[in-house]
Amino acid sequence: MRTAIVNIGQILTGDMTMPFIDGDTIISADGRIESVGTGEADSVRGCDVVIDANGTIAIPGxxxxxxxxxxxxxxxxxxxxxxxxxxxxxxxxxxxxxxxxxxxxxxxxxxxxxxxxxxxxxxxxxxxxxxxxxxxxxxxxxxxxxxxxxxxxxxxxxxxxxxxxxxxxxxxxxxxxxxxxxxxxxxxxxxxxxxxxxxxxxxxxxxxxxxxxxxxxxxxxxxxxxxxxxxxxxxxxxxxxxxxxxxxxxxxxxxxxxxxxxxxxxxxxxxxxxxxxxxxxxxxxxxxxxxxxxxxxxxxxxxxxxxxxxxxxxxxRLNNGIIASGRDADIVLIDSCMGGSKSDALSSLRNGDVPAIGAVITDGVPRFVGRSRNTPETMRRVSVARSNIVQDFSATSH
Missing domain, CATH: 3.20.20.140 (Metal-dependent hydrolases)
Structure with a gap:
């Protein structure tokens, strides 16, 4: 299964020595991260599922x-x-x-x-x-x-x-x-x-x-x-x-x-x-x-x-926890909470608020997309832009 996350606002790597990485796209294949950065149109087009992050922040699971x-x-x-x-x-x-x-x-x-x-x-x-x-x-x-x-x-x-x-x-x-x-x-x-x-x-x-x-x-x-x-x-x-x-x-x-x-x-x-x-x-x-x-x-x-x-x-000694090529594709999309006082997830954390979760992906498989049942709604709506998989990735079916 190939999964692309596009339109990411910011990517946090989880690596303390290099906590940020430039780019707006993460592509995974067969459970591993294949590329992090700017996704080529052909690479995204060849994915089974494309998730529109809509400007939310990607972090490792x-x-x-x-x-x-x-x-x-x-x-x-x-x-x-x-x-x-x-x-x-x-x-x-x-x-x-x-x-x-x-x-x-x-x-x-x-x-x-x-x-x-x-x-x-x-x-x-x-x-x-x-x-x-x-x-x-x-x-x-x-x-x-x-x-x-x-x-x-x-x-x-x-x-x-x-x-x-x-x-x-x-x-x-x-x-x-x-x-x-x-x-x-x-x-x-x-x-x-x-x-x-x-x-x-x-x-x-x-x-x-x-x-x-x-x-x-x-x-x-x-x-x-x-x-x-x-x-x-x-x-x-x-x-x-x-x-x-x-x-x-x-x-x-x-x-x-x-x-x-x-x-x-x-x-x-x-x-x-x-x-x-x-x-x-x-x-x-x-x-x-x-x-x-x-x-x-x-x-x-x-x-x-x-x-x-x-x-x-x-x-x-695990292979997940860091967003980088070759690592296990466990990724979470976070954002400020709808109705909150801050405009993005990192500002919310500085304010003492927990962020909202818009999607969780493990092994490159979306476990839910749209809204966590345990957090308020994200300010920016995360959605499935395209899918060849006959499955509802919403939280209600999870």
Whole structure:
């Protein structure tokens, strides 16, 4: 399938080193971006679907790198069906499991945690709610795991591990297992802040600096933050990515952003939601945190968007999250909201407003075009200019 998006007002790449790219057209083929810039008439004419962006802004699909998936599009924590598909209407095209810790009756023995990770990983390899990519199967680290277990899991396709909920005497005991995971090429994440569920413990900077994960999960608190002085230590004494979440502490979200900006390391800033949890379900959570960092933290909107897209893609070694030739064609069209006080999406973010979503495309396939059911209407109407596909791309059919 070939898809063209034309008449784009501005293209944000998601790449923090080059956040803007000139052009008004993006063409994708067979799920990958083929070209970005000015589309030749013949190339556009040869597409199966042509979307008229009508001056709206194109950004990469948002990557929520902290979602508590279980099995299917269901959360037992909030007893809700269809939350992932609803997140697509919040511009989220990729969800990354923060481990399947909310599975009822979650096993804690080595055989059980391995089986849980493998099953979750394989279930979501072909299941894509609303067109969303879901990277599931994050191994919950527990005592008793050995090198052979990590070899077995990587051979089965499991590539993430999560520390923070295991039956260890102290958080320092995670360090050897995180080291083993790294040796097997796995991405490692560690719960940061106060205890979030019964049986877990607080994990602060000294623990993290001994464990040395790839990513400090909800460094701003999940939902309770660590002491302020610990943030400076993580920024200055480590290279780990620092993930801030909507379901955390907003004041320390802004603190993390300021510290990383001062250090010239905003490439380490990741945006996620940490949902569904006790904070609930947040289809617009990514957009809210982007708007908070932009309006309250004075982060340029293009940089905040990069923290929610390209930075996550780099940290998790994904091929989406950046608009460039050869990347996965996950694209969202945003605009100012109808009736709002600002004339474009970036100005709206600076004002503290969430933008309206006019279309979501994943794998080069339009998932809806015209209006998200979770945001107000766009000021500029996005439409399907031409289609050879017998399908209604409106939100009402999604």
């Amino acid at each position: 948002l990557i929520d790198s902290h979602v508590h998936v279980t099995f299917g599009d269901y959360t037992p924590r909030q007893k809700t069906v269809g939350f992932l598909e609803s997140y697509v209407h919040g511009g989220v095209t990729t969800a990354i499991s923060a481990s399947e810790v909310h599975v009822p009756g979650r096993p804690k023995d080595v055989t059980g945690i391995k089986a849980l990770a493998v099953a979750a990983s394989k279930c979501f390899q072909t299941y894509r709610p609303g067109g969303m990519r879901v990277h599931a199967g994050s191994l919950i680290l527990e005592p008793g795991l050995v090198d052979a277990d990590f070899a077995e899991l990587t051979a089965a396709g499991v590539w993430m591990v999560k520390a923070g909920f295991g039956a260890f005497q102290t958080p320092y005991d995670y360090a050897p297992l995180v080291k083993l995971a790294r040796e097997h090429g796995m991405v490692s994440m560690v719960h940061t802040g106060g205890s979030s569920i019964p049986g877990s413990s607080g994990i602060w900077a000294d623990h993290l600096l001994k464990i040395r994960p790839d990513i400090s999960y909800h460094v701003n608190g999940g939902p309770i933050a660590m002491p302020d002085e610990d943030f400076t230590r993580l920024v200055n004494e480590s290279e780990m990515a620092l993930q801030v979440c909507t379901a955390g502490n907003l004041r320390t979200t802004l603190l993390v952003s300021d510290l990383l900006a001062a250090a010239g390391r905003l490439d380490r800033l990741l945006i996620a939601t940490d949902t569904p949890t006790g904070s609930g379900i947040m289809p617009l959570g990514m957009l809210y945190t982007i708007s908070h960092l932009t309006s309250l933290g004075n982060l340029p909107p293009e940089i905040a968007i990069a923290a929610a897209t390209g930075n996550n893609a780099i940290a998790y």
